[in-house]
Amino acid sequence: MTAHEPTRTGSQKTAIREENERLILRAAEDVFANYGYEGATTSRIARQAGIPKANLHYYFATKKDLYRRVIDNIFNIWLEAADSFDACDDPVEAITRYVDKKMDISRLNPKGSKVWANEIIQRAPIIQDYLETTLKAWTDSRAQVIQKWIDEGRISAINPHYLLYMIWATTQHYADFGHQIQTLNGNKDLSDEQYAQAKKDVTNIILRGIGAVH
Amino acid sequence: MTAHEPTRTGSQKTAIREENERLILRAAEDVFANYGYEGATTSRIARQAGIPKANLHYYFATKKDLYRRVIDNIFNIWLEAADSFDACDDPVEAITRYVDKKMDISRLNPKGSKVWANEIIQRAPIIQDYLETTLKAWTDSRAQVIQKWIDEGRISAINPHYLLYMIWATTQHYADFGHQIQTLNGNKDLSDEQYAQAKKDVTNIILRGIGAVH
DNA sequence: TTTTAAATTGACCAATTGGTCAAGAACAGG
DNA sequence: CCTGTTCTTGACCAATTGGTCAATTTAAAA
Structure with missing residues (x-):
């Protein structure tokens, strides 16, 4: 479970969260494919997703988490x-x-x-x-x-x-x-x-x- | 041509140089294969070749040079x-x-x-x-x-x-x-x-x- | 409206990176 | 032996990295 994940009961996600995770995952797939795991930087993924890096880490605690999801x-x-x-x-x-x-x-x-x-x-x-x-x-x-x-x-x-x-x-x-x-x-x-x-x-x-x- | 390559006429290499380049290339192939280009570090390659990092850079000016040779x-x-x-x-x-x-x-x-x-x-x-x-x-x-x-x-x-x-x-x-x-x-x-x-x-x-x- | 939680962000940090450098050690040819 | 070149190495540096945090804004619930 992600550190910042909402603590509400049930696992229902807000529409905002759903949309942003989608954007990030799409960018991550692209960057991981083109640069490899080590070559990919979280700031590059964030930039490509159109959000600040700190916001990316709000949704995915670590680079590894993101990678695994991809x-x-x-x-x-x-x-x-x-x-x-x-x-x-x-x-x-x-x-x-x-x-x-x-x-x-x-x-x-x-x-x-x-x-x-x-x-x-x-x-x-x-x-x-x-x-x-x-x-x-x-x-x-x-x-x-x-x-x-x-x-x-x-x-x-x-x-x-x-x-x-x-x-x-x-x-x-x-x-x-x-x-x-x-x-x-x-x-x-x-x-x-x-x-x-x-x-x-x-x-x-x-x-x-x-x-x-x- | 490598920056530190000997400037003597002809391209004859010392036995020492020949041997060390061989060691480095062998280690580099292994590290590049297991970690990718970005994931590979010159210090890791050097360690695996059994020499200090500065010595590696004496034989191969940049990581890119080394990679291309591999x-x-x-x-x-x-x-x-x-x-x-x-x-x-x-x-x-x-x-x-x-x-x-x-x-x-x-x-x-x-x-x-x-x-x-x-x-x-x-x-x-x-x-x-x-x-x-x-x-x-x-x-x-x-x-x-x-x-x-x-x-x-x-x-x-x-x-x-x-x-x-x-x-x-x-x-x-x-x-x-x-x-x-x-x-x-x-x-x-x-x-x-x-x-x-x-x-x-x-x-x-x-x-x-x-x-x-x- | 008030209150509580979710989402956003710039500034920041310790760790690691590729690469440099200067000083010395080993080696070669004469 | 001496002399010039090759080789070796610890210390060092600027740049970048993944990740944190506190302060703020936005959205949702009551």
Whole structure:
């Protein structure tokens, strides 16, 4: 709980608080993504949110608190996308949907993905508990689903974990390495058509690669 | 040129200088990878190299100089690996070799890969020129090779760039997200056997995915 | 209106940062 | 040996950092 959080019973937030937290979180995501955790300064986040630094610390006691909230957000977005994996039992459709959603997230929310990547690269100093609990549980459970597909002969025998890593790596690459992709694309962002094509190529390579389609 | 570099004609370095630069660069790679550019402190790098901070600044005038040298290293390592792409005209063999080498680098030199990833995530503030010159030239040239394979009907029609991104993303993931992989592997590093299997799965999925093997 | 709580803010602080400097130590060639 | 260069290092500095605080204003409740 934040030090300055109102002490009223219940956790209802004022409209002012709600709005300001939203502004701060949006600015924080941007600054953390572009400068890393240490490179991000609370005064820069405050400036970008359009408020004095002291006011930022009124809403978020420490930089770490703020950071954790930003990571929370992207992690929950991914978990929601992951539901598409469960929505159906057909490997082709499940993987197609999952890749589709993750590619969309990389396009619409690249900053969150970058903050996550940064955190993992630096060995998850803040959110190691997420990895060991929520992420591990989700991963192992979906690996079982994939293993079932293998046992049923619907896809070829590969290690389910390495398939998941491949999907994560490829889809998140379009967010995390978006700047490199943009540069190699003649300093232009991928157009809607290009992005759609990338999505199609990625999906096809994976589906054919695991023998789900021929 | 470094401010304190000896002014003698020719660029021959003392043995002492050679050795100390090596020590510092090794420590710098580690610290930059684990803390990011801003999070890394010159005093920490110096401590890890076993020398006083003032001595570090005798060899490398600024933190930025040091950082650029570290990035230079990993970039050259990758460029060498990329030669395997040219060594042979068969798509199966070329891609197999390239993936193999890149996976090896991810295992043997994960820190360099992490520093690079960090730099790209933060929009390449220091090494943008590399992306626009060397990397762009290399990429476009190899995309042509891949396009030729497509035209000859040896692999299916996909966008060569998106295939390259997929290879980069997947192989580098084993370095950049190594900590996540380790956590999901029960907090144990991938064994030699596991890593070999991952390499095999990655290679097979890609080769089958682009219709190079059946 | 009065009263109480929430929100705002400039001024401030201790700690840390990248980098400097001057004085000396070690080393090389003659 | 001597002489000039390379190397080493503790002490130091201006700038920046995350975070605090007390004083004030705004909003909500009674």
